[in-house]
Amino acid sequence: MTSTLLHRTLPLNQPRIHQLPNGLTIVAEQMPGAVVSFNLWLNVGSALESDEINGMAHFLEHMIFKGTPNLPSGEFERRIEERGAVTNAATSQDYTHYYLTAAAQDFGDLLPLQLEVVLNACMPDGAFERERSVVLEEIRRSEDNPSRRVYMQAMETCFERSPYRRPVLGPTEVIQGLRPQQMRDFHAQWYQPHQMTAAVVGNLPVEMLIQQVEESFGAVYEPRSPLDEVPDSPPWEDFLAEPPFEGIVRRELTDSRVQQARLVMVWRVPGLLELGKTYGLDVLATLLGQGKLSRLFRDLREERQLVTSIGVSNMTYHLQGVFYVAAQLPTENVAVVEEAIAQHLRSFQEEPVNPKDLARIQTQVANRFVFNNERPSDRTSLYGYYYCKLRDLEPALTYPQRIQAITPADIQNVAQCYLNPDAYGMVVVRPATSN
Structure with missing residues (x-):
C-alpha cells in the first residue's frame, strides 16, 4: 500500500494519491465547502468494444442502477434523493464514470450505496429488456x-x-x-479495482476521505477473478493512430430535417498518448474559432456574414485527437467558407501569430481551466480523468502553465505539422430543398 503527496503546482491543489492492495487508486483532496464529491472512473468505454457489442459500455451504465442483491431497484435513488444528494453517470469513447455529491455529514452513509450499485449490479433479464427499449429510444x-x-x-x-x-x-x-449474459461478462471483466480510479474531494481531512472510500469499498466489494478472455473486447494494443489525410476526403449529404447547410472539416491530430503535442492545438483552436474575438468568427460571421455560427474544437481522445471545425451556413456559401477556413490555416502556417493575440488567448484558456475546476465536483472530474487515462496527475495540475509556455513558433509548428489546408476530411450536409 502506497501513499504519495504530489508536489504543489497550483496554490489550491494538493491531491493525495493512495493505492490499495486490490489495485484501486484513490485520489483525495480537502477543499473548503459544505459538500463532498466522489467520482469513480473506469478505464473502459466504447473504443474498447468490438463492432459486435458496440454500445455495451453505455448500456451497462444504464443497468448499473437496476438494483443489487442487497439493494432493490429504485432504493438507491430514493436514499440519494431524501438526503438532497446528486448522482449520475456518463460513458464516452475512453471511459465510464459514476459520480455522487452529498453534504459532508451524509457522505459516509451514501458512499457505500454508490459503490454497491456499481460493483454488485444484478442485471436481471427482465430489467435488461426494459432498459434496452430506453437505450433504443436514446439512440x-x-x-x-x-x-x-x-x-x-x-x-x-x-x-x-x-x-x-x-x-x-x-x-x-x-x-x-x-444478451444479458454478454453484459454480465463485460461487467466482470472491466469493473475490476485495477481498472478504477476513485476521486474524492470535499471539506473533510484527506486521511478521513481516503479511509471512508477504502472502508466502503472493502465492505461492498467481493473479490472475483476477471474472465480469462472476453469475446469481442479487443485490447488497446490492436489499435494504431491513423496517418494524416493525403488529400481532401469529401462527403456530401442531403437532409430534409436541416434548415441550413452544415459544414465540418476534420484533421487527425495527436491524442493523450502524445499529450505534449496537444497544448499548441488547444491554443490554436481558441485563436481560430472560439469566442467573438476569434479569427473565423470575426471574418466569416461578423464581417462577411457568410455563416450563422462557427466554432473550432481540439478533441483529445486517448489514442488520437480530432481538430474539428464546424459551421452552420446558407448552402450557397459552402465553397467560399471552406476556402476561407483553409486560407486562415495557411496564414497560421506562414506567419507567426501576434504575441499580443497569443497572450490574450493564453490568459483566456488558462483562466477558463482554473474557473472550470473550482468546485469539488470539478476537481473529481479533473483528477479522475487524468489518472484514469494516464496514471498521472501532473498534467491536471500544470495545464495553465503549459498553455502559458506556448510561443508563436509553437503555434506555427503545430499548424504546419497537423493542419494541412489541402488535406482533411469534410462533411457537408445540405437541406433537401437546396439546388
Whole structure:
C-alpha cells in the first residue's frame, strides 16, 4: 500500500494519491465547502468494444442502477434523493464514470450505496429488456438531433478503422441483439479495482476521505477473478493512430430535417498518448474559432456574414485527437467558407501569430481551466480523468502553465505539422430543398 503527496503546482491543489492492495487508486483532496464529491472512473468505454457489442459500455451504465442483491431497484435513488444528494453517470469513447455529491455529514452513509450499485449490479433479464427499449429510444433521439448526426458523419469520415468512428450509444441493430449474459461478462471483466480510479474531494481531512472510500469499498466489494478472455473486447494494443489525410476526403449529404447547410472539416491530430503535442492545438483552436474575438468568427460571421455560427474544437481522445471545425451556413456559401477556413490555416502556417493575440488567448484558456475546476465536483472530474487515462496527475495540475509556455513558433509548428489546408476530411450536409 502506497501513499504519495504530489508536489504543489497550483496554490489550491494538493491531491493525495493512495493505492490499495486490490489495485484501486484513490485520489483525495480537502477543499473548503459544505459538500463532498466522489467520482469513480473506469478505464473502459466504447473504443474498447468490438463492432459486435458496440454500445455495451453505455448500456451497462444504464443497468448499473437496476438494483443489487442487497439493494432493490429504485432504493438507491430514493436514499440519494431524501438526503438532497446528486448522482449520475456518463460513458464516452475512453471511459465510464459514476459520480455522487452529498453534504459532508451524509457522505459516509451514501458512499457505500454508490459503490454497491456499481460493483454488485444484478442485471436481471427482465430489467435488461426494459432498459434496452430506453437505450433504443436514446439512440433514436440522438439520430434525430442534427448536430449529433453531423458529428457522427464527421467521425466516420475522419477515421477509416479507429474505434472512434463508431457511436458511443451503438447502432440500433447491435443493441437489439445484445444478451444479458454478454453484459454480465463485460461487467466482470472491466469493473475490476485495477481498472478504477476513485476521486474524492470535499471539506473533510484527506486521511478521513481516503479511509471512508477504502472502508466502503472493502465492505461492498467481493473479490472475483476477471474472465480469462472476453469475446469481442479487443485490447488497446490492436489499435494504431491513423496517418494524416493525403488529400481532401469529401462527403456530401442531403437532409430534409436541416434548415441550413452544415459544414465540418476534420484533421487527425495527436491524442493523450502524445499529450505534449496537444497544448499548441488547444491554443490554436481558441485563436481560430472560439469566442467573438476569434479569427473565423470575426471574418466569416461578423464581417462577411457568410455563416450563422462557427466554432473550432481540439478533441483529445486517448489514442488520437480530432481538430474539428464546424459551421452552420446558407448552402450557397459552402465553397467560399471552406476556402476561407483553409486560407486562415495557411496564414497560421506562414506567419507567426501576434504575441499580443497569443497572450490574450493564453490568459483566456488558462483562466477558463482554473474557473472550470473550482468546485469539488470539478476537481473529481479533473483528477479522475487524468489518472484514469494516464496514471498521472501532473498534467491536471500544470495545464495553465503549459498553455502559458506556448510561443508563436509553437503555434506555427503545430499548424504546419497537423493542419494541412489541402488535406482533411469534410462533411457537408445540405437541406433537401437546396439546388
